[in-house]
Amino acid sequence: MDAELPIHQRILADIRGRIVSGAWPPGHRIPFEHELTREYQCSRMTVNKALSQLAKSGLIERRRKSGSFVKRPQSQAAILEIHDIGTEVRALRLPYRYELVQRLVRAATRADRERIAVTVGSPLVELTCLHFAGVDPFCLEERLISLATVPEAEAEGFGKTAPSAWLLGKVPWSAAEHAIRAIAAEARVAKLLDVPNGTACLVIERRTWTDGKPVTHVRLTYPGDSHRLVARFAPSDG
Amino acid sequence: MDAELPIHQRILADIRGRIVSGAWPPGHRIPFEHELTREYQCSRMTVNKALSQLAKSGLIERRRKSGSFVKRPQSQAAILEIHDIGTEVRALRLPYRYELVQRLVRAATRADRERIAVTVGSPLVELTCLHFAGVDPFCLEERLISLATVPEAEAEGFGKTAPSAWLLGKVPWSAAEHAIRAIAAEARVAKLLDVPNGTACLVIERRTWTDGKPVTHVRLTYPGDSHRLVARFAPSDG
């Protein structure tokens, strides 16, 4: 039947199947490693590989001297994939256009500290950009970039290149934090997005760090219900 | 300095650090296993454990005969944790209250098929519930449960127990799909949430399956900007 999976993957799949199907409910004790060793005719390392992975993915809990137990599903975790806006638009089979509305270089104010964790007075680039799908504004991007962390941003005009793409190629990797909420479009936002005042908008804010230093804060505002974020349940291991 | 990490975790952290810091850019070849074996004075299995994990978490790519290479960051993935509403409210240090507004048992209409993938005519429970934080409505829950998949739901009144908690204990595990968007509250929703008509609301819709069969569709509507979804970047391994 199966296409000759490695032993540890077979063990993992078997156990996961029993948990997912409900045959082994939360709290159920999984056979000890040495029992599985006999059952699958393999060494303990192989069994351990499977069980460690199940533990890491949160399906089971392992306790010394007691054994391994099926965990209660806890916080629903979903993987949210956040794509590049251009890619997003083109996936809708609409022509994509980027437009820089404003670019400022200035010193950070106290108000900026809530958006990007820099000290007051440290240099920033502030960008306002629009992303179009066809003729309609698809997304308003308001961004701060810390010049202390990314000094190269001072020389970049962002007239042609969208800042997200530029940053991806420039700043190596990072930690990030997302916040998603709904707002009513205020006058300035409404005008830029060409929608009536007070239109419900989806706002995604993302803070990014590299090596502990703040890189950028971006606020993406999507008008109306034109945009949906889709996430699938975390399947974790495989 | 370090608190005596296991060797494989030290290797993993070292390599991840070099990738995340940018010292090893995308495309950079990671030392071969046998090289790391010498560097860390450990066996190949230990090195392999670290590298396999890095590969599984998507930071590196491994190719036989060629070696292991730093991957380009691809689609930004963030882990979105979706907690139980009661837990959420209590985390805000507010008293939580659950209230059932309406409970119906009926046959699925064609309109339901967009929400929950059942055949027309198959039996459903339809629930409308409110979750309160203090005296204010915090979240409106509109839910369909497929009685074909979860027949026990017919006997449950949901007067005291919120359906999410009940389902978690009843239906084993599942696949799920989330959609997040912003809407303007229509009259009925606005009245239930005690907000003005047209208030921007955050809507989370979740479809759940078990073993390929549809379990439930739930629409959670959070008024105004009272609610923020927070996601952190997927750090994967650790």
Added chain:
DNA sequence: CAGTGGTCTAGACCACAGT
């Protein structure tokens, strides 16, 4: 063909938590 990673073994020692 040769070198890489993928997998596996049959041991071992240790830390830790129940008894």
Added chain:
DNA sequence: CTGTGGTCTAGACCACTGC
């Protein structure tokens, strides 16, 4: 103390792939 999982070793064979 005992039994569990956590980690590690020093080998081994194989599959794949680039030369």
